[in-house]
Amino acid sequence: MFIQSNTSKTSGSGVVSSDLLDSINGKRTAKTKEEEALSQDRFLTMLTTQLKNQDPLNPMDNAEMTSQLAQISTVDGLKKVNSTLESMLGSFQQNETMQAAAMVGRGVLVAGKGLQLYEGQALGGVDLSKPADKVVVTIRDPQGHDVRRIDLGDMEAGSHVFTWDGKTDAGEAAAAGNYTVSVSATQGDAKVDAAALQLGTVSSVVRGAKNIEIEVGRLGTFSMSDIKRILS
Numbered sequence: 492m493f494i495q496s497n498t499s500k501t502s503g504s505g506v507v508s509s510d511l512l513d514s515i516n517g518k519r520t521a522k523t524k525e526e527e528a529l530s531q532d533r534f535l536t537m538l539t540t541q542l543k544n545q546d547p548l549n550p551m552d553n554a555e556m557t558s559q560l561a562q563i564s565t566v567d568g569l570k571k572v573n574s575t576l577e578s579m580l581g582s583f584q585q586n587e588t589m590q591a592a593a594m595v596g597r598g599v600l601v602a603g604k605g606l607q608l609y610e611g612q613a614l615g616g617v618d619l620s621k622p623a624d625k626v627v628v629t630i631r632d633p634q635g636h637d638v639r640r641i642d643l644g645d646m647e648a649g650s651h652v653f654t655w656d657g658k659t660d661a662g663e664a665a666a667a668g669n670y671t672v673s674v675s676a677t678q679g680d681a682k683v684d685a686a687a688l689q690l691g692t693v694s695s696v697v698r699g700a701k702n703i704e705i706e707v708g709r710l711g712t713f714s715m716s717d718i719k720r721i722l723s
Contacts, residue, residue: 591696591703591715598722599705600650601713603689606630606670611657615672616688617643618650618719623676623683628653631671638665646676650688650719688719 600616607613617626626643638659643651657665676685691707698704705713 591705594693594705594718594721595696597693598690599693599707599718600652600688600690600720600722601707601710601717602686602719603691603710604671604673604687605689605710606655606672607690608655608657608665608667608670610667611664613655613657613670614652614690615655616650616652616690616720617646617674617676618686618688619646619648619676620684621648621678622646623678623685626651626674626676626685628687629673629675630655631673632665633669633671638670652720652722690722 598614602618606615615628617628619626622645624645626646628641628643629637630639630641632638639655640660641653641655643653657667659665672687672689674685674687676683689710691710693705694708695706696703697706697712703715705715705718707713
């Protein structure tokens with residue numbers, strides 16, 4: 492017995508509102524908690540009235556009545572689940588904000604090909620999709636000329652840090668400034684997907700409508716999942 496909202500009469504009980512019927516049939520409406528509780532009370536009153544006034548020769552089907560009771564019970568249960576999930580999400584977002592705020596001023600590695608040489612030292616990273624038995628980093632100057640080729644050997648999957656002492660392949664000191672990096676990796680004869688990671692410093696944290704955004708200086712804005720490694 493699925494009650495239709497456009498024919499809203501019951502035997503001996505008067506007119507049933509469309510809001511009540513929507514509640515019985517599982518439709519979501521924007522109500523306060525008091526209104527929702529009242530709708531459920533009205534549903535039970537209406538059902539009791541139907542049972543009292545039903546035709547003895549054509550009684551209400553037990554399966555249909557059970558189905559309607561199950562519908563209102565399910566709707567009430569889902570509301571409680573949604574309320575719990577919203578509370579958990581709020582707590583998660585708050586914790587994520589606190590964790591992100593603690594990163595301000597810390598060095599992080601994000602996707603990028605830049606490498607800055609300062610006082611004879613530079614730090615970068617590589618990110619591997621799979622383990623590799625040979626990983627090679629090639630450093631180039633602003634003109635695109637190869638300056639240094641560093642064999643990092645074998646590495647596991649994931650993010651890794653490497654350092655450059657500022658020396659060229661010829662053993663000379665390279666000029667301070669900005670360089671670029673490319674990464675190649677293999678496992679046996681098979682190529683492994685590899686990406687260069689760039690060092691930056693977290694300058695601020697922005698809490699957006701849906702997620703937390705991390706501003707990494709001049710490198711731009713990243714999500715928490717974009718941060719491949721946090722340096723101590």
